[in-house]
Amino acid sequence: MAERSFVQEVQKLRLGDGDEFHGEGILAVTKALLQSGVSYVAGYQGAPISHLMDVLTDANDILQELGVHFEHSASEATAAATLAASVNYPLRGAVTFKSTVGTNVASDALANLASGGVTGGAMLIVGEDYGEGSSIMQERSHAFAMKSQVWLIDPRPNLPSIVHAVEKGFELSEASNTPVMLELRIRACHVHGRFPTRDNVRPSFTLKDAIENPKRDVNRIVLPPASYLHEQEKTHKRWPAALKFIQEHQLNEFFSEGAQDFGIVMQGGLYNGVVRALQLLGLADDFGQTDIPLYVLNITYPLVDDEFKRFCTGKRGLLVVEEGQPDFIEQNIHSILHKAGLNTHIHGKDVLPMGGEYTGGVVLKGIRAFIAQYAAHLLPAAVPAVQATHQLAISEAVAQVHPRPPSFCTGCPERPIFTAIKMIEKELGQHHVSCDIGCHLFSILPPFNIGATTMGYGLGWAGASAFNTSETSKRTVSIMGDGGFWHNGLTSGVGNAVFNQSDNLLLVVDNGYSAATGGQDVLSSKAINPIRNTNNPIEKAVRGVGVEWVKTVTNTYSLDQMRQALRDALTTKQQGPKVIVAQSECMLNRQRRVKPMIRQRIQKGERVVRERFGIDPDTCTGDHSCIRLSGCPSLSIKPNPDPLRQDPVAAVADSCVGCGLCGEVSHAAVLCPSFYRAEIINNPTAWDRFKQGLRERVIGWLQNRIERRLEGIAA
Numbered sequence: 125m126a127e128r129s130f131v132q133e134v135q136k137l138r139l140g141d142g143d144e145f146h147g148e149g150i151l152a153v154t155k156a157l158l159q160s161g162v163s164y165v166a167g168y169q170g171a172p173i174s175h176l177m178d179v180l181t182d183a184n185d186i187l188q189e190l191g192v193h194f195e196h197s198a199s200e201a202t203a204a205a206t207l208a209a210s211v212n213y214p215l216r217g218a219v220t221f222k223s224t225v226g227t228n229v230a231s232d233a234l235a236n237l238a239s240g241g242v243t244g245g246a247m248l249i250v251g252e253d254y255g256e257g258s259s260i261m262q263e264r265s266h267a268f269a270m271k272s273q274v275w276l277i278d279p280r281p282n283l284p285s286i287v288h289a290v291e292k293g294f295e296l297s298e299a300s301n302t303p304v305m306l307e308l309r310i311r312a313c314h315v316h317g318r319f320p321t322r323d324n325v326r327p328s329f330t331l332k333d334a335i336e337n338p339k340r341d342v343n344r345i346v347l348p349p350a351s352y353l354h355e356q357e358k359t360h361k362r363w364p365a366a367l368k369f370i371q372e373h374q375l376n377e378f379f380s381e382g383a384q385d386f387g388i389v390m391q392g393g394l395y396n397g398v399v400r401a402l403q404l405l406g407l408a409d410d411f412g413q414t415d416i417p418l419y420v421l422n423i424t425y426p427l428v429d430d431e432f433k434r435f436c437t438g439k440r441g442l443l444v445v446e447e448g449q450p451d452f453i454e455q456n457i458h459s460i461l462h463k464a465g466l467n468t469h470i471h472g473k474d475v476l477p478m479g480g481e482y483t484g485g486v487v488l489k490g491i492r493a494f495i496a497q498y499a500a501h502l503l504p505a506a507v508p509a510v511q512a513t514h515q516l517a518i519s520e521a522v523a524q525v526h527p528r529p530p531s532f533c534t535g536c537p538e539r540p541i542f543t544a545i546k547m548i549e550k551e552l553g554q555h556h557v558s559c560d561i562g563c564h565l566f567s568i569l570p571p572f573n574i575g576a577t578t579m580g581y582g583l584g585w586a587g588a589s590a591f592n593t594s595e596t597s598k599r600t601v602s603i604m605g606d607g608g609f610w611h612n613g614l615t616s617g618v619g620n621a622v623f624n625q626s627d628n629l630l631l632v633v634d635n636g637y638s639a640a641t642g643g644q645d646v647l648s649s650k651a652i653n654p655i656r657n658t659n660n661p662i663e664k665a666v667r668g669v670g671v672e673w674v675k676t677v678t679n680t681y682s683l684d685q686m687r688q689a690l691r692d693a694l695t696t697k698q699q700g701p702k703v704i705v706a707q708s709e710c711m712l713n714r715q716r717r718v719k720p721m722i723r724q725r726i727q728k729g730e731r732v733v734r735e736r737f738g739i740d741p742d743t744c745t746g747d748h749s750c751i752r753l754s755g756c757p758s759l760s761i762k763p764n765p766d767p768l769r770q771d772p773v774a775a776v777a778d779s780c781v782g783c784g785l786c787g788e789v790s791h792a793a794v795l796c797p798s799f800y801r802a803e804i805i806n807n808p809t810a811w812d813r814f815k816q817g818l819r820e821r822v823i824g825w826l827q828n829r830i831e832r833r834l835e836g837i838a839a
Contacts, residue, residue: 299369559574672698737800
């Protein structure tokens, strides 16, 4: 169950020749794949291309009609290895995953694929998760392209350019026998627009044809001496073929080439930001017509020497707008111009920051500084009003908005797990905790402050493997999600711990989905998936590789169960690896499923009861342990109604989903006296109304007694 359904939108994929597509970037990529005659698609979900996997899932019927095989890969390495189908056969294939963490995982398969080369077009669609919207280490895909010699496509972020890049990318791959990488930033994935469509193409050479007519070429396999020949083939055959194709098909673009004796070269994905900056400076119009020469690198690797010589001849200065570090492109341009004997002065990281996302404000500031050195008379006298207003708005927001660390969703079943760990710490002392990638990584932040390291997806237990000694009875705790477990953790974590006789603890957070990437199903999901195999228990898997001490907690909201399981695992005399599987469904996915059902029942006039919690301000002591050990977004504070008390009291917002954790943790798993549980009833029955009326009369009578007593005291 993904976070968003594309069931209706995927019908646009049936548009044919002469129609016009209107929609989102990810849908446009999918349509371009089908127009290109792709035979198979695989991938692993992750920002910012999770929606591509979701679109392909919802479009599975359309894919099957065209004979296209689609897989949810176990990992990015699995996805990249799928492209092996294009090594010996004229099959076009595409895989997708988040970069650079996904490319890290896939690098072994990618290196072998690039070394031997491909016959059919092979495309990697990577989500460039870089900058302010990123949740990963700040690295670039460019390094992987250079390392393995994979051509890197970075198209202008509009739908016609993206579709053109996909279609020409397959042709470039086939013309040079080299896999290509299509890089899409977050904004490109979700940009909206239109483009003229063509008919979808059913592959002329199918997977069936390949299976029934197997081929092999030992020179495509990375073994000496073929591996040495691969390097020579890359240099003398594939590289020249790629350069020729890029030039002949004009994949890079020139704008206003001779307008000035200086110019700007940029990654294609940054084109919109550059043109917007020029527009604010009065040097471009609303349609992209610019007074400054622009050279747009829709192919950022390899660079075409002849095109740079053409663009830079007669120019005094060149600004390189290259996001991220190291400055691979800028260094390459220095080499190209030096060898060509051109004296064009190159600017880049001197007027633009070395690291960080090139947002609109950053690009505007850098371009203004560059133009001021070469043609100051072209610039407006004052800073553009938009920039000044933007800076003022940010400074005012910073002064008024309190910083808040990212945390778990309201009612998240992972929150009580870390509450239980904090309680066990008071009882048994602190333990070294090794974390993993996923929603549960929020535990490293307040209010839990749990976790010392995280080494990668599914590497939670591997990250604590060095702490394995008989010199102490204290055990380390490792944490892993169900998504990470099936991605890499079963082998790298559990299998490794069994083989090396670890005496430590792994806690697997089993919320039923790959929740952090959008709620996609995994092997252990309990949901019935029509095109995938689910309901494979994690406990069964870990026992299968040799773990003997395993406990499954089926309700993480029960702090009694969670604490007891942790206590047993950390104090048992039994030696060997220990695993706790903590199960409760992801609340976000649960609400996505349940809320529409509740709305339908209410609309039909059915009786619906929903639980909510509240806090009695007269009873609340202001201790706020409910907040310190829960951190739920629906928990807040408000002024104390008692004039004799100054401490603010806790309050529950309307976003409460009724999980009850906040009340339990307030007093060691016993409902705090200030908390009350309320039932909200839609379409109440006559009996419900009678009970409500009776309660109001009884409570009113008791309240009147209190008021009369108070009046007597006052008299």
